Amino acid sequence: MSTHLKYDQKNVRKYHYFLLLSLIQKHKQISRSQLAELTRMSNTTVGKIVKELINDRLVIEVGQEKGEIGRKATILELNPEGAYIIGVEIDLTFVQIAFVSLNGKVIKKRQFVFDIKGHPEIILDKVANEISILLTEIGTIHADKVIAIGLSMPGLVTWPEGEVLMVPQFHWNEVKIKEYLENKLDYVVYVDNHVRSILLAESLFGTIKKYKNTVCIYIGSGVGGAVMINGEISRGACNTLGEIGHITMDPNGPLCDCGRLGCLQTFISASELEKNAQAPIEDIFQAYEDGEEWSQKLINRAKEYLGITISNVICMYNPEVVLLAGPLIEDYPVLIKDIEQITNSQTWNALRETYKLAHSTIGKDSGVIGASALVLNEFLRQSVHN
Numbered sequence: 001m002s003t004h005l006k007y008d009q010k011n012v013r014k015y016h017y018f019l020l021l022s023l024i025q026k027h028k029q030i031s032r033s034q035l036a037e038l039t040r041m042s043n044t045t046v047g048k049i050v051k052e053l054i055n056d057r058l059v060i061e062v063g064q065e066k067g068e069i070g071r072k073a074t075i076l077e078l079n080p081e082g083a084y085i086i087g088v089e090i091d092l093t094f095v096q097i098a099f100v101s102l103n104g105k106v107i108k109k110r111q112f113v114f115d116i117k118g119h120p121e122i123i124l125d126k127v128a129n130e131i132s133i134l135l136t137e138i139g140t141i142h143a144d145k146v147i148a149i150g151l152s153m154p155g156l157v158t159w160p161e162g163e164v165l166m167v168p169q170f171h172w173n174e175v176k177i178k179e180y181l182e183n184k185l186d187y188v189v190y191v192d193n194h195v196r197s198i199l200l201a202e203s204l205f206g207t208i209k210k211y212k213n214t215v216c217i218y219i220g221s222g223v224g225g226a227v228m229i230n231g232e233i234s235r236g237a238c239n240t241l242g243e244i245g246h247i248t249m250d251p252n253g254p255l256c257d258c259g260r261l262g263c264l265q266t267f268i269s270a271s272e273l274e275k276n277a278q279a280p281i282e283d284i285f286q287a288y289e290d291g292e293e294w295s296q297k298l299i300n301r302a303k304e305y306l307g308i309t310i311s312n313v314i315c316m317y318n319p320e321v322v323l324l325a326g327p328l329i330e331d332y333p334v335l336i337k338d339i340e341q342i343t344n345s346q347t348w349n350a351l352r353e354t355y356k357l358a359h360s361t362i363g364k365d366s367g368v369i370g371a372s373a374l375v376l377n378e379f380l381r382q383s384v385h386n
């Protein structure tokens with residue numbers, strides 16, 4: 001595979017090493033004997049590998065397990081400063097570049113305004129330049145520990161090639177982002193759709209850490225989705241799995257920007273609600289709070305369509321958790337008020353108790369943290385590759 005991480009070239013690459021590392025990341029705190037129990041490996045083998053992880057500064061000992069009678073066990077944790085990731089988010093209005101620790105904390109950040117009229121190469125040159133500035137600011141000691149660069153953005157992106165096939169909002173077509181940036185910078189670059197990176201960020205660092213089967217529904221200027229089955233991101237044949245914004249909800253419905261009629265996003269995305277109401281989104285939600293009838297109709301319809309969507313997703317993927325994310329939900333939580341009840345009224349009885357709803361918890365840095373989650377996920381997945 002061409003996706004070797006820079007970091008692993010100087011380290012032992014083997015199955016058990018990354019398996020234990022990913023278990024330590026997942027459990028946050030765990031002892032050697034718990035690791036042995038989980039993996040069915042001998043205490044001696046676990047001890048040897050943990051020693052290697054500690055020598056490589058990826059794992060640290062943080063004290064002893066309390067309250068147990070008899071032998072106390074030393075607790076292991078991921079060393080947040082053992083390695084770093086550069087996370088890049090390209091959004092409709094700005095580009096953010098962050099230096100992120102292994103536990104998903106933003107240490108330093110730069111940003112610039114995204115120019116929609118700018119040629120993709122000019123924007124990518126600026127991204128490369130800003131990354132170089134950030135690395136200089138951070139200093140060589142830390143910069144040398146960067147595993148790879150992750151980049152998250154809207155649109156259809158191929159995986160693992162990292163070519164953006166199209167981003168309707170930016171008018172970008174067929175831009176080989178991974179190849180372009182890897183030629184400019186001495187790092188491996190991972191590129192993926194932003195909804196997928198939000199789901200990964202919430203699974204690695206957020207509140208849905210303990211679940212293996214999850215779906216993310218994202219509502220912003222458009223609508224998107226991402227799916228994780230048995231701990232692995234599902235991508236489909238062309239990495240477009242989860243593009244729920246263009247599911248046909250009404251074949252006679254309003255015209256979507258994809259050129260078809262009645263797609264899901266024509267009923268619930270911010271831009272479409274604005275188009276419908278001929279008013280800015282703030283005014284629509286203000287009118288809703290004020291009890292104005294036109295806005296009640298519009299928002300209640302959006303809620304109903306969201307409920308149907310969640311119900312469809314439950315039938316299709318049987319997730320333990322459906323994560324609701326995106327700026328429209330974060331800025332206007334009223335959109336998901338009573339959503340469980342609305343969803344259940346649309347859901348087959350037998351499936352009503354099978355899922356939980358969750359909200360995104362990472363907040364305003366979720367774009368760059370999500371981009372770095374793409375890298376951490378690939379780094380830890382080396383136990384799956386090998």
Ligand SMILES: [Zn+2]
Nearest residue numbers: 246256258263
């Ligand atoms: Zn559409």
